[in-house]
Each structure stands twice: as structure tokens, then as C-alpha cells.
Amino acid sequence: MATEAEGLQPAAAATPDAAAAQAAEAEPAAPPLLAGNRLSLDLQPGGCRRLLRLCAQPAPELQQVEFLRLSPHQDPRLLEAALALVPTHLPRLRSLVLTGGQRRDPLGACLPGTLTTLPAALGGLARLAHLDLSFNSLRTLPACIPHMRGLDALLVSYNHLSELPEALGTLSALTFLSAAHNQLQALPTTLGALTSLRRLDLSGNLLDALPPAISGLCSLSELNLASNALQAVPASLAGLRSLRVLTLHSNRLTSVPASLAGLPLLAQLDLRDNQLRDVPVELRDAPFVHLKGNPLGEASPGLPSPPGRPLEPEMPRLSLTSDVDSFLVTPRGCCVTLASGVRLRFPAGATAAPVTIYYQLWLPEPGLAPLGPHDSLLSGVLELRPHGLVFQKDVSLWLRVVPPRTRLWREVVVRTWSDSSWSDLETHLEKEAPQWLWARCQVPHFSWFLAVLRPVSDACLVPPEGTLLCSSGHPGVKVTFPPGATQEPRRVSMQVVHMAGRELRALLGEPEAAVSPLLCLSLSGGSAFLQPVTVQLPLPAGLTGLSLDRSRLHLLHLAPPAASWDDITAGVGLELTHLYARFQVTHFSWYWLWYTTKTCVGELARKAWERLRLHRVNLIALQRRRDPEQVLLQCLPRDKVDAALKRLLDRYRGPEPSDTVELFEGEKFFAAFERGIEVDADRPDCVGGRVCFVFYSHLKNVKEVYVTTALDRRAQDVRGQVSFYRGTVPTEVPAEAEAARRRKGADDLWMATLPLKLPRLRASTRAEQGAGLSLAPLNLGDAETGFLTQSNLLSVAARLGPDWPTVALHLGLPHQQLQRIRHAFRDDLDGQIRHMLFSWAECQAGQPGAVGQLLTALEQSGRRDVAEEVRAILDLGHSKYQDSIRRTGLAGQDPSPADPSPAPAAEPAQA
Incomplete structure (x- = not known):
């Protein structure tokens, strides 16, 4: 089919739109990805043009296509023209995937697709059972969807839907509906007519109530209503006798009906992060109920405020887990703790209407994390959306950072993206424990945030009358601005970087070499001053103006982005005092005072500067x-x-x-x-x-x-x-x-x-084979909660050391088996540990709870360090699984109408 497609030439009459036909002819022919009955054009450039090209010439293979993937990141007119031909040329189509989020902006954020509607002709796809429109720009559900009576799975998550039509009740064959992360404020009354529905995901919306008709979903087994604005749960939910999983975390629930305990198949009830002060006794001790993050047992708000003073409602508190990427903020405000070690406080009145906030923690990359030459990164890059959202009151943000090894002459700041550039926010440090610091700042809007350690920065506004700027990190560094240096106020900043003398002497191989602090001066609005500015630098350590050899003193200058240092000693009149050197400049850049016998000072300074900054x-x-x-x-x-x-x-x-x-x-x-x-x-x-x-x-x-x-x-x-x-x-x-x-x-x-x-x-003998690692590949856990792979188990074994018998006993291995292992590997401690762990893992492979059993055994054996490492591996795997689910719109790599459940998709290791 691919070979045949290379020679296809589209006819203008075959396309419904002349412009689309011309665009299709202009695109050079290239073979599409057709494998059996699957046509994958979503990752190919010009996918719509290739589909138009195929449809323009009769191709018998198209009649057999059942699965079509197409990218919505294309010209909307071209996309509509290509989709209009699908019912005619792909009559057997069973699965249509049009998910966005495959492209990213320059800072790494996923871009939604351009899809806003669907051609009415798609309603004639009689065999269509799976439709995925996630990560697009839909504001209303396309009118053709209620006519797809055979539809089994419908995914419209991550769009801009404010309502679902009443005609949705005509999809009687629907078993899976995902409308997560939209702007739904109410549900249609015909929702109860979907009697075949087994999975319903409405998380991340603005729902404050559920219609009574929801009790008609007699086949429903999973219901996700997380991150909404629900204040109560209707008792009619007790009529969902097939319900197994009910997720209600991150709402505003103050009570739940006791009748939920009577659901015969209920295996998980998630009520975390609500306003529950009490729960029915039937639910309080049930093992399948999760109540973390609720003010259980706390007293209700006190007596009403005195007359004339408005009653201030209690601020909701949310603690989000790693599988949640959004939360709802109302005019009441809230305090939010994210799983990634981030805290947010929205004061009452910060928003005039309910707003859904999305967050993601990115791994830093050179194009994403803006670090200066002497900055160090202390956190990941936090993205908060919607970008540019301005609050009526400042929002408080806490970023958890690892304490730097040294803070001498350095400071921690939170850096953010605003007005097409990165800027530093006023930051305060709060110590929680010896190993953690919180960097707190006020956020006026949402964008990207990260914590960095930078040299102490001093700044001032230079008026036309002149001023004096002193360094808070080194009192001997001063800059004097005379009157008339500028005609209008200009902002000037100063940073001072210190270099250890022993490191410099090791680099130069000269015992008497010394340098002053490195001075960085920058200004806004222009490149030079009208009058010379006097700069004062302290002389290199151990020198005085009376004892030094002026022939060995060099003033070096660097103007980024150039990487070469220039010796400007002869061009400026160096004035020496007992402790300082003064000189005059009109341009701001980098200045460094060196004392050495070397001749190639500029090249040596470049190496020293690179050692400081990298x-x-x-x-x-x-x-x-x-x-x-x-x-x-x-x-x-x-x-x-x-x-x-x-x-x-x-x-x-x-x-x-x-x-x-x-x-x-x-x-x-x-x-x-x-x-x-x-x-x-x-x-x-x-x-x-x-x-x-x-x-x-x-x-x-x-x-x-x-x-x-x-x-x-x-x-x-x-x-x-x-x-x-x-x-x-x-x-x-x-x-x-x-x-x-x-x-x-x-x-x-x-x-x-x-x-x-x-x-x-x-x-080798059998005993020697046992000592090696000739075991079959082995995994514990599952894709959703995270895998422990064979290499992970090897890493755990390498960390156990002499504690392995205690761990083995807590894993349930009998004492006789431990004795046999000791005898078989009596001269090989590593072999004892590996054989014990892998023999246990082989028995546990495919069994639920094996990873939890290993974690418990490690903690009971006093090896919490290894347990934390295992948890980190599981969290990373779980995070990547969730990212793949979000990127594919809850669809697997090869979506099938018969099984719409998500499957883990391989994801490149990108930040």
C-alpha cells in the first residue's frame, strides 16, 4: 500500500474544497503509515494532505481500514476537508483518534489541537465505536456525535466544554465516557439513559451538584468526580449497584450518605481533601474508604462574628496526590499542597469566579531553565496554568529546595517568566527541617517558576543627580555615579563573585597569584553613561597599595556574550589606595583585578571564569x-x-x-x-x-x-x-x-x-550457574502504580549488605531456605543477596501487593533508605505512566473499541 501510494495524484474534483485540493497537490507524495487495517497519520507531517491524496485515487486498501489516527495540529480547513471524505472512503472505520497535545511551545508546554467541530458527514459512520477528541479546542460537542449510535467509547477530555447536550442520551451503546478537565457546570438530565455505561470520568470540572438521573446508570462500575465543586453527594448514588470505584477527592463535601456503604461491589471510595468533619460510622472504619486531608474530628467554626463584621468562611485545604494535575479555586480561596513539594495559598477574593488551575513539574533543560553564569538550580521548573492569569490579590507560593552547600555571598530567589523575559521575585526562606528549605514569594500571575541560588544582587535607581551603590556582599565594592551621568532614571544592578585563592593558585601554578572579587555590573535602557562612573574594587588578598608591583597588576574586562577577557589596564587610569583600586568607565560589564606574573592573562581568566560558572x-x-x-x-x-x-x-x-x-x-x-x-x-x-x-x-x-x-x-x-x-x-x-x-x-x-x-x-557447574545472573527478565508491580524491574531489584540487592537475612525473614522466607542460600553461596555475599531476592521475586511475579510487601519488609528491617529509593522509582514510573495517559487522551497506543481502557505508552525521556 505504501508503495502504491507514492504514485497517487489527487484529482481536484475528488476534494470538496478547491483550496484543500491545491494544497494536497502541492505536497510531495510520501507513503503513509498503513499497517494492516490501521492508518496512522498523526505523527507524519502533512497528515491531512496525505489522506486527501489517498482518497483522490481509488485505493482498495482504504476500504479495509478500521483504525485511523490523525493530528489536529493542522490547518482547520484542511482538517475539515480530510474528515469530510472519511465516511465515503473509510466505511469500515471503527476507531478515530484526533488527539492534540503532540506539539509544544518554545518553553515546552503542550499545545491543544485546532479542532473546534466535526463535519456532519461523520455521523454516517455506522461502525464507529471509538472516538477520541481529547486535547483540542472544542467548546460544544459536535452535533454529529449523537448520531453515532454504535459508539462504545467517547473521549473529549481537555477541551473547553461548558455543557453536554441532552441528545447525549441517544448513545445507548456507550460504555466509556471521559469529559475530564473541561468547564462543565451541570450534567444533562438524559445522562441516566446511558444504561450500558461502565466508566464515567468527569474530573476537573466545575460541577456543584449531580442530577437525580445519575441513578439510572445501572451498569456503571467506575465514577470519577474528583476536583469539582461538589458540596453534597445525592443519596441516589446508592442505587448504582454495579459501582466498584467512586472517586470524590478534592471537592467541597461536608457530608456523605451512609447508604454508600451498602453498595455490594464497592472496593474504593476516595473522599480525600474535602471538608468532612464527620463521616457515618458505616464508612469510618471501612478499609476501602480514603479520608486523608479532611478536618475529621475538628470543631465547626465558632460563634458568629459580632454585628457589623462579616463572617469569614473557613479556607479549604487540599493535599493533592501525584495522579492529580489540577484543582479548583473559588472566591473563598484555598490552601493547596501539591505532591511535588509545592504549596500555594489563594486568599479569599483572589478570583472573582471559580477557576481550574493546572500544574506540572518539568525537568530543567538549557532552553527552559534560565541560569546565569554563576547561578545554581535548586528546584525543578513548576508550570502553573492558565498562563498570564492575573489575580485580584497576590497568591503565595512556596517552592521546596535542597539547602545549598554554601550560602556565603549568595541568595535564593524564585525566578519566573513574565513580559517575555525572566525576572526574579522577592523571596523569603523558611526552614522546615535540616534537609529542606522553603522559598516563599508572592505571585501576581501564573507562568513558569523555579528556585535558583545566585550571587547576592544589589540594585538602585540612578537619578540625574547621581548616587552611590555599595555591595552588601563585600563592603569594599562601590560604584559612584556623578551628577549628569544619565538624563533619566536608570536601574543598575551589581553582583560580586568570589574565587577561592587555592583554586586560582592550582590553576595558574603560581604561589603568589591573587585576584579580587569578580564584579558584574548591568543597567537598563541604553548601553553607556553620559559621564564616567567611578568603580572601586578591593585589591587582591594579601596586597596593599604600598607593597605591590604595579607591573603585575591587571584590570580585565569581559563583555558577554564574548568569551575573551581583555586587559584594559593601560586604557584606564588605575588609582591605588592602601586597600582599593579605583578606575572610571562609561560601559557596564564584567571587571576583574588580577595580580600575577603570567603574560596571557586573558586566556587564564577565561579558564578561571569557566571553573567558577560551570x-x-x-x-x-x-x-x-x-x-x-x-x-x-x-x-x-x-x-x-x-x-x-x-x-x-x-x-x-x-x-x-x-x-x-x-x-x-x-x-x-x-x-x-x-x-x-x-x-x-x-x-x-x-x-x-x-x-x-x-x-x-x-x-x-x-x-x-x-x-x-x-x-x-x-x-x-x-x-x-x-x-x-x-x-x-x-x-x-x-x-x-x-x-x-x-x-x-x-x-x-x-x-x-x-x-x-x-x-x-x-x-560451568550448576552451582556456578546459580551464582551468576542467568535469571529470566522479571518485573514486579504494574504500569499504573509503577514497576520494579530486574535492574531495580539488582540495585536493591546491592544496597542490602549484611541486613539481607532480616529482610528475607520479613518477606516470609523460611529459616531453612536462608541456611541453604548461605551454604550454596558461602563465599559470595552478593550471590546470597541476589539469590534470596530473586527467588522471592519469582514467586511473587504477577501477584498483587508484592511491591508493598517489599517496602514493608525493608522498613521493618530498618532499611528505610532503600525503601525511599524504591518509592522514588515507583513514583517516577507512575508519573511517566500518567503523562502518557494525558498525552494520548486516556487512549492506548493501539486503541480498540472492544477495550477502551488506557494502556501505558512508551514515552521519550524528555523534559
């Missing part, structure tokens, strides 16, 4: 001595590499560390196993055998993975390499990896290539 790390790949398939990857600061290798080389062997590389704080980079070696695990941060890292200077970046090969290792050794590189995962790995490794520069893709080898398999 994190220099080494990338290490090591193999376990007893199990070469287990590879340890580490990203370490350069000064900690030797100590780490000394500690690890008794258990590991491997190549030398990579060359020192320079990484952006929070930058994502990858480790790819090439030349026959690949990762044998479906890790949450692994795509196509490539493991994703995110470098943070204050975190330890360690990955321990299990590698394998498809080659025959009984006949030969298998040689390979692990290549570290930045950016997105390339489709093809360059063959000249060594040449690419030697390239340097800002656009360098490859950073290091380290060789590995999987040795040839030898004939």
Missing part, C-alpha cells in the same frame, strides 16, 4: 567483577572521582573515567550502550536501551543497570561501549564515535565513550 564532572562506567552484566554508571564532581574509585574498585572493574565535561545544572543527558550491548530492562527513565540522567550538583547521580546482548556469547566475547551524550536520543549512533568524542564545543553531542566487554560464557 559544574565540572566525570562520567564513570564500571562492571561488577563477579557479574559483568551488571554495570554501574555514575556522574560525579571531578574532585570526588578518585575517592569514589578507591571505594568501588574492590567490587568493580572497568575503564578509566571519561574526560572532564561541563554540564548545565539540571541538564538531561543520556548513556547509550552500543555495539551489541544493550539494557535488558524497561526502566522508567530508559528509552530504546538509552538511560536518561539529570545532573544536579547537590544530588548523587547513580544508575545500576543489567546489560545483555543478542549475540552468541558461548562462541565469543562481546565488546561494546557506553556513550554519554546530551540532547535528545539520536535515531542513529555515529560509527565514528571516537572522532565525535574528540570534538569539543557548545554543540558537542558526544561527551565520552567508555569501552565495556561481556566475557565469553564458559561451561
